[in-house]
Amino acid sequence: MSAGANRAEAADASRRPGESFARYFNIVRELAIADFRLKYHDSALGYIWSMLNPILMFGIYYFVFTTIFKSTIEGYPLFLLSGIISYTFFQDCTFSAMNSLASKAGIMKKIYFPRAIIIFASSLTCVFSYLINMLLLFVLVLITRGFSPLVLLTPIPAFCLVLFSMGVAFFLATLYSYFRDMGQIWNVLVLVLFWVSPVVFNVEALPEPISSIVYFNPLTRIFVLIRHYFIYNYFDLRFLLMTIVYSTAAFAFGYLVFRRHQDKLPELF
């Protein structure tokens, strides 16, 4: 059996490349807005609900790590809050990628568009929330610690976090299409990863072999960078560049894996 071919694609793509990009971007935006509204419509408190979980987590960890374990980390409330907000984004972004493939299966089977659009849209929905939370955090930083120019660099590691999370999301979504167990497995892994990322503790305080393991996790670098700029007013160019390289590589890897499989997806759901 020779491989099947559908030459419509070639004809279509050569027509107006800019046009089709604009069209696809438009779909991403509309889907993301629709998702965002679906998430919070019809509830009186709307967006506030989505902040309840991180705030509760913050309260518990703050209590445990200041009164029971006597943390000595400088600026611990902001330290903890920035970690929780960023980790929550990572978690939401990866889970919603898998969920949205399943929930958009109906659309996927009826209209052709690059399947990656679905993941871009679900990630964009999470980016909205992350942006709002980070802006709130920014206000908190201004109030409690005052303004320092390095704060303005925070969008760079934040963007690295988005890239890395989307890379993981693309990879997971591909796996999920073939094995639905991936959702359950990821449920467990996300918890493990939480404790292998310096969300509640300081990675510098760990003994050597363990701190290397924790640094191996790209999330660690991103969290550390965000805190450098937000709280500690510290800049290390090499560390920043390496983080950008890692995140971009993770994104490229996940996206390429997804692209290899995206034409098969409609048949898998």
Place this chain on the structure above:
Amino acid sequence: MIQVRNLSKVFRIPHAKKKTLYHNLVSTFTKGYDYEQFYALKDVSFDVKQGEFVGIIGRNGSGKSTLLKILSRIYRPTSGEVVIRESLFPLLELGVGFQPDFSVRDNIYLYGALLGFRRQEMNSKLGEILAFSELERFVDAKLEKLSSGMQMRLGFSIAIQSVAPIMLVDEVLAVGDLAFAEKCRRVFAELREQKCTMLLVSHDLDSVKQYCDRAIILDGGKLIAEGDSRAMVEQYQNTAFG
């Protein structure tokens, strides 16, 4: 122009549902028992010239929708080739992506985006869509409050905003009441004037006779006959009842 050459599509019929990692691991040791090959389309070839309206008829499961899905790039062919040079608009289902919780207005924008329209373009089309679907009064109502016929009418009214040289239409004519059917007829006549090419899948044999120049009959994934639409409908009726 559409050229379809020796097109086949194989689906695998699982004999045990195998969607979990456990089953996949187990099945690597028991290879060969899990799937049966099923030809949804087998060695189908035909041509459609520009400006032709071609009906596709056949029993349930004969491969009609699979054919349209391959032509619209949703499924990949297992073997064979499809050549389409013009841009194409697949109308496989009305109201894809409709959100029952959103207002009629929001759904028009959402569906419009999926069909490839930008917000500004939809702004100018909004009035026309509402007029055609006769839903002006309900523009801010939630979609779920509309009757299913009204929802389909809305879907159709949005969908016909996109006119491509090739239209693939799958069983969407049976929407709305008599007055709306008349409107649909006018839309089809307009498409014909614009020299659109159309592939129409329908169980409504009268509309195949009415709209199509030619028709093809699919049976069990094979193309068994091709010719004048009236003759084909007759042949199909004879085999179905004979």
